[in-house]
Amino acid sequence: MSAAHDAVERIYREEYGRVVASLVRRFGDIDVAEEAAGEALLTALERWPADGVPPNPGGWLTTTAARRAIDKLRRESRRDAKHQAALMIDDDTPHEPTGVVEDDRLRMVFTCCHPALAPEARVALTLKLLGGLTVAEIAQAFLVPETTMAQRITRAKKKIRDAHIPYRVPAPADLTARLGGVLAVVYLVFNEGYLASAGDTPVREELTGEAIRLGRVLRQLLPDVPEVTGLLALMLLTEARRPVRFAGGELVPLHEQDRGGWDRALIAEGHDLVRACLAAGRPGQYQLLAAVNAVHTDAPTAADTDWGQIATLYAQLETIAPSPVVSLNRAVAVAELDGPEVALALVDRLDLTAYHPWHATRADLLRRVGRSAEARAAYDAAIAATGNDAERAYLARRRGSLAP
């Protein structure tokens, strides 16, 4: 691979979502848009290495792809008499008003995350159409065979076409409800990248990077929705710790991390965003989680962590978005404030036996209260429940440090 080739690939990946989304708006068909975008890439790969990258590569790709799509529709309209498609060749007027914000990618995100599509299809389509990931990459990220992922994406695209799922940002009144699903998809993509559910790659940077990029697009387009800002802040503050989260193939937990290795620029940006969204006075789950991470990244050493504030934030989260996972996280803060016995009582009440952090947290608390035999069993259960090798290595070391 030449350097020029790599550069084309990189620009293409960055511009893909924009190119496809604008072609979908114009031609009203995802397959036409994707095929034309693919042909534009081939042309770019031929020309750019020799002629140089054009000053506006995104615009070049969109124009080239649009010409390809028009050529294709002309050929088809002659063959199949597809009058409707033929009309679009000359009709460059914008479609009907498209909602609160005019942005092709935002429209695509809402189309991909439509509640009429299955949740796993929403994630896959978002990554495919906006992130430009290949079906093979998406299948690998979610540990399903490529054929399964291909079928899932094909079915979703077919449903969009047959049921006439609109390419539209919902009306302001519906935005909050629908936005929840969009944010959930972006966060899911981020989390899968941040702690891969299996395999020897503990982190998948292309997924965390893509989720953050989508988060930035959403924030650019919906700057006044505090949860959008909260999610971006949460991802940035989490991402900031990534460089020191793994060492020697082993997970390094928060309190053991070398804070000198945290990305200060991301932390500063994250803190600004947390302040901005909380100022709106409408705290939601992403804002509160971001605030928790702001407290962690604010402490110069682990011992300086303001656990009281973290416990308060999780308690607030328990009221607005109660879940046993939130209660588990609050218990971790409670352990620091009121001691491991109190926290253990909270943790034992939670119905989370299928969730490996529950076993890992229990193991740690049992170790701290001196119940070594039970701690060992809990470490065993945690190790059995996680598919991430680096996390397994960490848990095995902790188990090994127990009294025999």
Next chain:
Amino acid sequence: MSQYLLSVHHTADDPMLSAPLEEMQPVFEAVGRFNDRLMAEGAWVFAGGLHPIESATTVDNTGAEPIVTDGPFAESKEWIGGFWIIEAPDLDAALAWAAEGSKACAGKVEVRPFQEEPA
């Protein structure tokens, strides 16, 4: 504009099925108001409630001779109780009608697009 079938699904343990007629009156009235709205907004194509599932007869003429059987084509605990056919610009509009229809008739509503006429 596209056409959608909004079908209403009843289940065997639906309390509505055994309710006396006067208790059903508010449901009939709500459905009547919903139908009026569909017509007023130009979304109405056709609608109808169906007699209970016991009234169904199934005809199978895929073999040599037509076979007529008493009962629905499949034994199941859910069946269609009635339906609307509506015109809507897109799925979101159809789903909004379905949400209103479901509330009115106190049943689950499935939304399915009709196939387009071949060009």
